[in-house]
Amino acid sequence: MPKIKLDFSNKLITWYLHNKRDLPWRNTANPYHIWLSEIMLQQTRVLQGLPYYLKFIEAYPKVEDLATATEEEVLKNWQGLGYYSRARNLHATAKWISEEFNGVFPNNYQDLLKLKGVGDYTASAIASISFNQPEAVVDGNVYRVLSRVFGISTPINIGPGQKEFKKLAQQLIDTTQPGIYNQAIMEFGARYCVPQNPDCPNCIFNDSCIAFQQKKVAELPVKIKGKPVKKRYFNYLVILSENERTMLQQRLGKGIWHKLYEFPLIETSEEITLAVLKKLPQFQDFSKKLNIENISLFNEKPVVHKLSHQHLYTRFWIVETSEASESTIPISDVKNYAVPVLIENFVSEFFENY
DNA sequence: AACACGGGGTT
DNA sequence: AACCCAGTGTT
16 A cells, blocks of 8 residues: 555544544444435534434334334424425335335445435445445545545535546545544544634645645635625415414425425515505415415514525515414414424524413 | 525624 | 535435
8 A cells, every 4th residue: 555545544543543433423333314414414503403413313213114204204303404405305215115125235336326315425334344345535624534535625515526526535544444534534524624724734644745834724725706695585374374374385396395294485685564465466365265364564664584505585475364274274273383493593582371 | 407495603 | 604514316
């Protein structure tokens, strides 16, 4: 084995064994547990995903338990973690493995890659950690560590860079303990070679790190800038009908929050007044079905809910009606539906007495 | 290749 | 406000 490669992996693994966090998925090679943790940690901080992992392991000890749950329940348990396609793919994959493979996970990179929601990173993670296969992971941490140590300024978020880093990572992996190596480089990126102000003078690589030598640590990795965030204006109609009932609708189109629930929504191109709201065709269609007695605005200042690519300027209109429409549900049932955090925050504030 | 997809932490 | 996080699927 080339010395540079041995140096790199040995330093990383030595650092890891002294500095790793004690996380529940690190005490097992069970592919179900590893798969679950890896899906949850996609684009998600360990500390944010950890309570969800514990909740899922308890609610669904085996993949068959996840498979026999309803998608609604899985989404409810996923509520707040974001990127909800992960939860839908998780459930679909659990059913597939349970029904077609008798609950036994694929044991190699190529077959793991066929699972919904499992891409190059996750297939490599499971293959290496659960099955000891030498498949290198390349996540955000790996991009940062490799771009700095090896002084690579190829942009990491377009095709050529992704291929270059994958190839380098594959050359560097310790084939005798690939799972440990993969976790070591990720943990090192997450805990030491951090995005801003890493402690380079005391780093295990400070004698060889190209970025440190050339004072380019702050400029690496290079990332092409994305599009500016889009502003959207949401008007939620919070129905309050007789007997403490309200109305929820499921989002079924394309876009954010697919299959989650929310109050009836009217999206506009800008902030609107009550007079304008009343004239909107969507509102008039809606009001035909109900006997509206009063409308009031809950929040004059919009709640700005920030997503990666969108800022949602949201106002909640309280719509009191006299008749109990068929499509209403008891307010006390709202807590059983999977809703976006934006809705959950409103519900917990407005309906705290119900 | 570019874009959509959540929510929260950090600076 | 900008960037990032144990990325993937769609177009």
